[in-house]
Amino acid sequence: xxxxxxxxxxxxxxxxxxxxxxxxxxxxxxxxxxxxxxxxxxxxxxxxxxxxxxxxxxxxxxxxxxxxxxxxxxxxxxxxxxxxxxxxxxxxxxxxxxxxxxxxxxxxxxxxxxxxxxxxxxxxxxxxxxxxxxxxxxxxxxxxxxxxxxxxxxxxxxxxxxxxxxxxxxxxxxxxxxxxxxxxxxxxxxxxxxxxxxxxxxxxxxxxxxxxxxxxxxxxxxxxxxxxxxxxxxxxxxxxxxxxxxxxxxxxxxxxxxxxxxxxxxxxxxxxxxxxxxxxxxxxxxxxxxxxxxxxxxxxxxxxxxxxxxxxxxxxxxxxxxxxxxxxxxxxxxxxxxxxxxxxxxxxxxxxxxxxxxxxxxxxxxxxxxxxxxxxxxxxxxxxxxxxxxxxxxxxxxxxxxxxxxxxxxxxxxxxxxxxxxxxxxxxxxxxxxxxxxxxxxxxxxxxxxxxxxx
Numbered sequence: 001x002x003x004x005x006x007x008x009x010x011x012x013x014x015x016x017x018x019x020x021x022x023x024x025x026x027x028x029x030x031x032x033x034x035x036x037x038x039x040x041x042x043x044x045x046x047x048x049x050x051x052x053x054x055x056x057x058x059x060x061x062x063x064x065x066x067x068x069x070x071x072x073x074x075x076x077x078x079x080x081x082x083x084x085x086x087x088x089x090x091x092x093x094x095x096x097x098x099x100x101x102x103x104x105x106x107x108x109x110x111x112x113x114x115x116x117x118x119x120x121x122x123x124x125x126x127x128x129x130x131x132x133x134x135x136x137x138x139x140x141x142x143x144x145x146x147x148x149x150x151x152x153x154x155x156x157x158x159x160x161x162x163x164x165x166x167x168x169x170x171x172x173x174x175x176x177x178x179x180x181x182x183x184x185x186x187x188x189x190x191x192x193x194x195x196x197x198x199x200x201x202x203x204x205x206x207x208x209x210x211x212x213x214x215x216x217x218x219x220x221x222x223x224x225x226x227x228x229x230x231x232x233x234x235x236x237x238x239x240x241x242x243x244x245x246x247x248x249x250x251x252x253x254x255x256x257x258x259x260x261x262x263x264x265x266x267x268x269x270x271x272x273x274x275x276x277x278x279x280x281x282x283x284x285x286x287x288x289x290x291x292x293x294x295x296x297x298x299x300x301x302x303x304x305x306x307x308x309x310x311x312x313x314x315x316x317x318x319x320x321x322x323x324x325x326x327x328x329x330x331x332x333x334x335x336x337x338x339x340x341x342x343x344x345x346x347x348x349x350x351x352x353x354x355x356x357x358x359x360x361x362x363x364x365x366x367x368x369x370x371x372x373x374x375x376x377x378x379x380x381x382x383x384x385x386x387x388x389x390x391x392x393x394x395x396x397x398x399x400x401x402x403x404x405x406x407x408x409x410x411x412x413x414x415x416x417x418x419x420x421x422x423x424x425x426x427x428x429x430x431x432x433x434x435x436x437x438x439x440x441x442x443x444x445x446x447x448x449x450x451x452x453x454x455x
Contacts, residue, residue: 003062004041004042004058004062004064004086005017005019005042007058007061007062008042008044008054008055008058008086010054011050011051011054011055011058012044012046012051012054012055015045016044016045016046016047016051016092017042017043017044018042018043018044018045019042019043021039023043024039024040024042024043024087025039027040027043027069027072027081027087027089028040028080028081028087029072029077029079029080029081030069030072030073030074030075030076030077030078030079030080030417031072031073031074031075032074032075032076032077032080032417032418032419033333033334033335033383034335034393034396034419035076035077035080035417035418035419036077036080036418037077037080037081038080038081038082038083038084038085039081039083039084040067040081040082040084040085040086040087041064041084041085041086042086042087043086043087043089044086044087044088044089045089045090045091045092046088046090046092046093047092047093048093049167049169049175049206049207052088052090052093052169052204052206053169053173053174053175054173055086055088056169056170056171056172056173056204057172057173059086059171059448060171060172060173060446060448063446063448064084064085064086064448065082065084065085065086065447065448065449065450065451066085066086066088066171066204066448066449066450067079067080067081067082067085067086067087067088067200067450068088068089068090068141068145068200068204068449068450069087069088069089069090069091069142070089070090070091070110070111070138070139070141070142070143070145071091071113071134071137071138071139071142072142073132073134073137073138073142074142074146074414074415074417075336075338075414075419076146076338076411076414076415076416076417076418076419076420077417077418077419077453078145078146078199078200078415078416078417078418078450078453079142079200079417080417080418082451082452085451088204090109090110090111090139090141090204090205090206091111091139092111093109093110093111093141093206094109094111094112094113094116094139095108095109095112096108096109096112096116096117096120097109097207099120099121099124099126099212101124101125101126103181103183104126104183104211104212104213104214105164105181105209105210105211105212106120106121106126106128106209106210106212107207107208107209107210108140108207108208108210109140109141109206109207109208110139110140110141110142110144110205110206110207110208111139111140111141112139112140112141113136113137113138113139113140114128114130114131114132114134114135114136114138114139114140114143115135115136115137117140117210118131118135121212122215125214125215126212126213126214126215127212127213127214127215127216128162128210128212128213129150129152129156129157129162129213130143130148130149130150130152130153130156130157130158130159130162131150131151131152132148132149132150132413133150133151133321133323133324135150140208140210141205141208143159144159144163144166144195144196144197144205144208145197145198145199145200145205145415146197146199146413146414146415147159147160147196147197147413147415148413148414149369149372149374149412149413150369150413151248151250151317151320151321151369152247152248153369153371153372153374153413154245154246154247154248154249154369154371154372155245155246155247155248155281155371156213156247158413159196160193160196160197161211162210162211162212163179163192163193163196163208163209163210163211164179164180164181164182164192164209164210164211165177165178165179165180165181165192165208165209166178166179166192166195166205166207166208166209167205167206167207167208168195168202168203168204168205168206169203169204169206170203170443170444171203171443171444171445171446171448171449175206176191176203178191178192178195179191179192179209180209181209194439197415198454199415199416199417199450199453199454200449200450200453201440201444201449201450201453201454202439202440202443202444202449203443203444203449204449216247216281217281217282217283217285218281218310218313219247219248219279219280219281219285219310219313220279220280220285220286220289220306220307220309220310220313221248221277221278221279221289221306221307221312221313221316221317222277222278222279222289222292222293222296222304222305222306222307223275223276223277223304223305223306223307223316224275224276224277224278224293224296224301224303224304224305225269225271225272225274225275225301225302225303225304225305226272226273226274226275226276226296226299226300226301226302227272227273227300227302228273228274228300229251229253229273229274229347229350229351229354229366230347230350230351231273231274231299231300231301232251232273232274232275232276232299232301232370233251233274233346233347233350233370234299234300234347235276235295235296235298235299235300235301236249236251236276236343236346236370236371237343237344237346238295238298238299239278239292239295239371240343240371242291242295244288244291244292246278246279246280246288246292246371247279247280247281248277248278248279248317248371249276249277249278249279249369249370249371250276250277250278250320250367250368250369250370250371251274251275251276251277251350251366251367251368251370252274252275252277252319252320252323252366252367252368253273253274253350253365253366253367254272254273254274255327255330255363255364255365255366256323256326256327256365256366256367256378257269257270257272257275258270259323259326259327259329259330259365260319260322260323260326262326262329263322263325263326263329264319264322264326266315266318266319266322268319269303272302274350276296276301276370277316277317277320278292278296279313279317280292286306289306290306293306320367323365323367323376324336324367324376324378327365327367327378327380328380330363330365330380331363331380331381331382332381332382332383332384333380333381333382333383333389333392334378334379334380334381335378335379335381335392335393335396336376336377336378336379336414337375337376337377337378337379337396337399337400338374338375338376338410338411338412338413338414339374339375339377339399339400339402339403339408339409339410339411339412340372340373340374340375340403340408340409340411340412340413341373341375341403341406341407341408342373342406342407342408343370343371343372343373345373345406345407345408346368346370346373346375348406349373349375349402349403349406349408350366350368350375352399352402352406353366353375353377353399353402356395356398356399356402357395359395359398360391360392360394360395360398361391362379362380362381362388362391362392362395363379363380363381364377364378364379364380364395364399365377365378365380366378369412372412373408373412374412374413375403377399379392379395379396379399397423400420400423404423404426404427409427410423410424410426410427416453416454416455417453417454418452418453421453421454421455424454424455425455433455436454436455437455440454
């Protein structure tokens with residue numbers, strides 16, 4: 001320990017090192033439940049690429065594991081510390097280095113907050129679409145590490161589709177530049193995509209070149225109330241089948257709607273079994289909403305309410321953004337699942353989740369990025385009750401098994417981390433895991449980068 005600190009101090013300012021155990025303990029884990037976390041030896045907060053390189057060289061020389069972190073808003077344990085590790089927190093590397101309206105790119109450090117970047121590019125008439133629910137606090141580096149998504153994925157896609165190039169410090173301290181600044185480029189293997197979603201297990205991202213879009217018109221939102229989740233999912237299928245491209249298509253089940261009303265008195269319809277929110281940012285959003293409203297009515301909607309203006313639209317979206325926070329108030333703890341299924345199986349996923357809730361005698365609310373089939377079943381439980389905690393964990397696994405049975409994946413945007421390691425092996429199979437471990441070994445032969453994650 002003393003040797004590690006002494007070596008680190010040779011290339012770092014004093015304020016970049018945290019050794020107080022009461023403080024380092026606060027860096028031990030992210031927001032996931034049921035994920036083991038160790039005790040870090042030290043927390044390092046670098047401000048430069050050279051400082052990150054120094055940390056990695058030191059770690060390699062002394063064979064000390066390194067756990068990279070952003071804002072720790074993750075939900076899979078991917079940022080959890082291991083015993084004796086260096087926690088490498090990148091939140092101080094928070095500069096927006098460039099915004100180019102001509103090239104439609106932004107160049108940023110990993111600690112830049114998603115919302116800060118969004119506001120900055122908006123001033124140039126540009127738009128950075130990926131918007132995780134934690135967008136006001138999560139970092140771009142963390143978004144890249146977990147390949148995060150958000151509410152707008154149905155039209156604009158996920159983080160991976162906006163990362164053009166990266167600067168990455170490898171395990172031995174070398175600096176690797178991947179990708180490009182150009183609109184096109186196919187030179188060599190796509191190492192950029194390989195790092196996106198790797199959860200810091202292959203290298204430490206210290207700079208990113210991000211693609212931007214022209215800022216779209218303000219969107220208008222429609223809310224449709226349904227007598228069943230199946231009817232709402234039928235409406236989703238009709239909307240997509242008819243060729244519509246909403247900027248947002250979100251679903252909240254009865255449990256979620258009631259939790260939001262309890263938390264914030266939003267005035268959402270208590271009688272609903274499912275609430276569907278659909279938005280368009282097209283030149284004539286009212287016409288698009290009218291067409292979608294008709295499809296919702298055909299699918300059995302009991303009420304369809306299009307917003308008249310952006311202010312009303314934002315109020316409806318605020319209810320959706322509050323969903324996870326509201327469900328956290330139902331019980332003392334939550335487990336947030338992240339299963340993505342084909343859109344055509346979304347109804348079966350919600351129906352099966354309701355059956356799991358009944359089987360395990362638990363409250364499970366579902367909010368979903370319905371437009372891309374990504375569901376977030378939230379298991380609410382009393383963490384002081386051992387039996388209820390056991391049932392919560394078992395129900396969580398049952399939901400993932402259901403997702404795989406329906407042709408889906410165990411994670412659409414939260415990542416694997418510690419929480420879903422066993423399930424990753426089930427999804428990828430023996431050959432898939434063997435090849436992924438081989439890739440890990442090529443980049444990190446000593447296994448020092450974020451050990452114990454993924455597999």
